[in-house]
Amino acid sequence: xxxxxxxxxxxxxxxxxxxxxxxxxxxxxxxxxxxxxxxxxxxxxxxxxxxxxxxxxxxxxxxxxxxxxxxxxxxxxxxxxxxxxxxxxxxxxxxxxxxxxxxxxxxxxxxxxxxxxxxxxxxxxxxxxxxxxxxxxxxxxxxxxxxxxxxxxxxxxxxxxxxxxxxxxxxxxxxxxxxxxxxxxxxxxxxxxxxxxxxxxxxxxxxxxxxxxxxxxxxxxxxxxxxxxxxxxxxxxxxxxxxxxxxxxxxxxxxxxxxxxxxxxxxxxxxxxxxxxxxxxxxxxxxxxxxxxxxxxxxxxxxxxxxxxxxxxxxxxxxxxxxxxxxx
Numbered sequence: 001x002x003x004x005x006x007x008x009x010x011x012x013x014x015x016x017x018x019x020x021x022x023x024x025x026x027x028x029x030x031x032x033x034x035x036x037x038x039x040x041x042x043x044x045x046x047x048x049x050x051x052x053x054x055x056x057x058x059x060x061x062x063x064x065x066x067x068x069x070x071x072x073x074x075x076x077x078x079x080x081x082x083x084x085x086x087x088x089x090x091x092x093x094x095x096x097x098x099x100x101x102x103x104x105x106x107x108x109x110x111x112x113x114x115x116x117x118x119x120x121x122x123x124x125x126x127x128x129x130x131x132x133x134x135x136x137x138x139x140x141x142x143x144x145x146x147x148x149x150x151x152x153x154x155x156x157x158x159x160x161x162x163x164x165x166x167x168x169x170x171x172x173x174x175x176x177x178x179x180x181x182x183x184x185x186x187x188x189x190x191x192x193x194x195x196x197x198x199x200x201x202x203x204x205x206x207x208x209x210x211x212x213x214x215x216x217x218x219x220x221x222x223x224x225x226x227x228x229x230x231x232x233x234x235x236x237x238x239x240x241x242x243x244x245x246x247x248x249x250x251x252x253x254x255x256x257x258x259x260x261x262x263x264x265x266x267x268x269x270x271x272x273x274x275x276x277x278x279x280x281x282x283x284x285x286x287x288x289x290x291x292x293x294x295x296x297x298x299x300x301x302x303x304x305x306x307x308x309x310x311x312x313x314x315x316x317x318x319x320x321x322x323x324x325x326x327x328x
Contacts, residue, residue, distance in 0.1 A: 016236035027318035121263040160228035197239030
């Protein structure tokens with residue numbers, strides 16, 4: 001079975017889509033499929049693709065090259081915020097509806113195929129009824145990378161010491177410096193672990209801080225298991241943190257993160273500091289930090305997290321892909 005995965009990722013886009021697609025790649029490959037990734041982006045994401053077969057080009061525009069690849073595909077998976085409705089229609093038509101379309105926000109009126117919302121809130125969105133579309137919208141389809149399919153029990157320490165900061169590939173620089181400066185003034189007696197591509201600027205701050213870049217999924221899981229709580233944005237990494245059982249102070253950095261953050265917060269699975277430009281953001285960040293110094297607070301939050309994500313979403317979707325092949 002030949003599976004083609006179309007997605008995007010890079011310095012300006014971030015790597016959330018690609019993280020999900022690498023998980024789907026691994027799940028399909030584990031079932032014996034011949035899988036290939038096609039990525040609209042740049043080579044800054046290549047560290048995520050070790051051992052994977054992929055091509056890096058703008059498949060949104062290189063239509064003839066894409067058409068040649070579609071002709072050989074038994075199933076196509078698309079995870080893109082940039083692809084237009086007309087392009088989705090063409091791809092679905094080219095593979096007779098054997099297409100799995102990843103959607104977070106009910107973004108488009110999709111063509112024949114399977115629409116997957118890999119979030120904890122997908123069932124809340126009002127997708128249009130369409131007899132040609134199968135919707136998979138529950139938390140059972142949250143897509144995580146292979147190291148997060150099965151995770152060891154995380155020890156919750158009574159005294160928090162190690163704090164993880166991870167804001168995603170597209171939101172570094174000035175805001176991260178502001179976060180670090182705030183922590184150095186208000187919470188200087190902790191060890192900070194900052195995952196940030198191309199960012200190593202500690203400046204003159206007297207702070208115990210470690211910077212990381214280019215971490216593999218296994219290394220990321222190890223760092224999450226080490227840290228007592230985290231400051232994170234609302235992208236794909238948030239789901240990995242919740243799966244591992246890391247208490248999260250979440251920050252909204254983009255409109256498309258807002259629904260998920262609010263839903264996690266309502267379920268009692270994260271602390272939410274709000275938008276970075278809100279007047280009370282720094283107050284809420286500090287209050288949440290102080291709250292997470294409590295062993296009881298962290299333990300209670302992790303208990304809620306364990307109810308949400310079982311890590312098997314990628315495997316379930318790989319199984320769905322093989323069902324599409326059998327229909328053809």
